[in-house]
Amino acid sequence: MILVFGETGQLARELALHEEVTCLGRDQADLSDPDACGEIIRAHAPAAVINAAAYTAVDRAEEEEELATVINGVAPAAMARSCADLGIPFVTVSTDYVFDGRGYAPWNPKDTTGPLGAYGRSKLVGEEAVRAAGGAYAILRTSWVVSAHGNNFIKTMLRLGKERDRLTIVADQIGAPTPARAIAVACMTIAGQLAEDPGKSGTYHLAGTPDTSWAGFAREIFARAGLACEVVDIPSSEYPTPARRPLNSRLDCALLETVFGITRPDWRAGLDDILKDLGESA
Numbered sequence: 001m002i003l004v005f006g007e008t009g010q011l012a013r014e015l016a017l018h019e020e021v022t023c024l025g026r027d028q029a030d031l032s033d034p035d036a037c038g039e040i041i042r043a044h045a046p047a048a049v050i051n052a053a054a055y056t057a058v059d060r061a062e063e064e065e066e067l068a069t070v071i072n073g074v075a076p077a078a079m080a081r082s083c084a085d086l087g088i089p090f091v092t093v094s095t096d097y098v099f100d101g102r103g104y105a106p107w108n109p110k111d112t113t114g115p116l117g118a119y120g121r122s123k124l125v126g127e128e129a130v131r132a133a134g135g136a137y138a139i140l141r142t143s144w145v146v147s148a149h150g151n152n153f154i155k156t157m158l159r160l161g162k163e164r165d166r167l168t169i170v171a172d173q174i175g176a177p178t179p180a181r182a183i184a185v186a187c188m189t190i191a192g193q194l195a196e197d198p199g200k201s202g203t204y205h206l207a208g209t210p211d212t213s214w215a216g217f218a219r220e221i222f223a224r225a226g227l228a229c230e231v232v233d234i235p236s237s238e239y240p241t242p243a244r245r246p247l248n249s250r251l252d253c254a255l256l257e258t259v260f261g262i263t264r265p266d267w268r269a270g271l272d273d274i275l276k277d278l279g280e281s282a
Contacts, residue, residue, distance in 0.1 A: 002191060003046035005029055005037065005079065006053035010147040011093060014184035015052055021188075022046070029053075031075040032067065038078035042086065048191040049083050051076050051092040058097070058119045059242040065118035073125030077133065084135025089194035091187050096143040096175060096207075098124045101246020104174075106211075108252045109141070109203040117243040127203065136198035138190045140183070140256075143207045143249045144217075146270070147180035148277035157218050158280055161227040171215035171233035175249030176207040179270030186262050193260055200259050205251040208267030224271055225280045 006012030007025035016023045022044070029040050031053055041049055055061060055071040076092050083090035097120035098113045115121045127139050146152045160167055186206050194200055212220075215233045222229050236245060256262050 001044070001046045002048045002050060002188070003041060003044050005031065005049070005051045008150070009052060009054075010145055010150050010152065010180040011052040011183055013149040014147060014180045015050060015187065018184070018188055031071040034070065034075040034078035037075050038082040041079060041082040045086065046088065048089040048091070048195060049079055050187050050191060051079055051090070052187070054093070055119070055122065058117065061118040061122065062242045065122065068118055068122040069125055072122035073129060076126040077129030080130040080133035080135060080137060083137070084133045087135070089136040089138070089191050089198070090130065090133075091138045091140065091191050091194070092126065092130055093183065093187070094123045094127055094139050094141040095120065096141060096246060096249040096251060098127065098141065099246055101248045103248055104250070106250035106252035107205070107248075109205055109255055116246060119243060136194045137201050138194060139203040140186065140190065141203065141205050141251065142178045142183055143175045143251060144177045145180050145183065146177050146267075146274060148274045149180070153177070153214070153217065154221055154271065154274055155278075157221045158225060158227070158278070161222050161225065161229040164229060166230040166232060167218065168232045168234045168238070169215040169218045170236050170239050171213045172235045173245055173247050173249065174211055174213050176209060176211050176251070177217055177267040177271070178206060178208045179265055179267060179274070181273070182206070182208070182265035182270060186256070189262055190260055202259070204256040204259070205253045206256055206262065207251040207253060207264060208270065209264040211250050220268060220271065225275055
């Protein structure tokens with residue numbers, strides 16, 4: 001049995017489709033109580049643990065950094081220590097927000113981090129603690145997660161694309177949408193291989209392909225959903241938010257393919273699947 005922290009989020013919903021997974025919701029495992037999360041792992045004694053739960057309110061984190069750090073930093077640390085004690089793999093999901101977004105080159109897992117805001121800092125605390133726990137682990141950084149579940153960019157664009165003829169969308173933030181379904185498969189694959197070879201422990205990147213901007217992503221959503229909504233490119237400076245977003249979220253995913261045989265998913269195919277699930281295909 002693989003124990004998953006999270007139940008209603010985009011990634012947890014996809015992980016729940018796997019038979020060997022047991023998902024824990026907030027009523028069973030509250031990440032604001034890290035010690036309890038560690039005890040839960042000991043009580044279940046699973047074959048592996050995947051942390052798919054997180055504080056993801058990027059802008060609100062600027063005012064709630066302490067809470068975000070407990071959930072994204074201290075809780076994964078407690079999970080990782082329990083897994084290390086039990087000798088089982090621990091997989092946790094992180095983010096492109098641990099980087100400062102400078103330049104144009106894809107970020108390598110070994111590149112120097114430099115988060116721009118509270119959310120990224122809170123995730124970085126978790127990364128560092130997981131590495132220090134001493135067990136078999138994988139930190140999987142990803143970007144722009146999308147699915148048919150919860151609130152995400154695809155659903156927002158579908159709603160606005162039906163209401164308006166024209167939208168202004170940020171075009172200078174470059175990254176890649178990543179289907180939650182692909183992340184779930186990757187997490188399961190990584191957990192299984194880590195159980196066989198703990199030497200594969202480390203930090204990895206997974207993002208969809210090809211890289212694009214939010215404006216480019218919006219155009220593809222409208223085209224594939226058959227919505228006649230014009231997209232006008234704007235810079236991030238014209239769409240201010242409480243938390244700064246990295247302009248360069250490109251991720252170098254080569255190490256993940258080399259070590260685990262996991263390739264970057266084509267987000268356009270993932271988008272077609274999501275639109276089909278939502279009943280929004282053109």
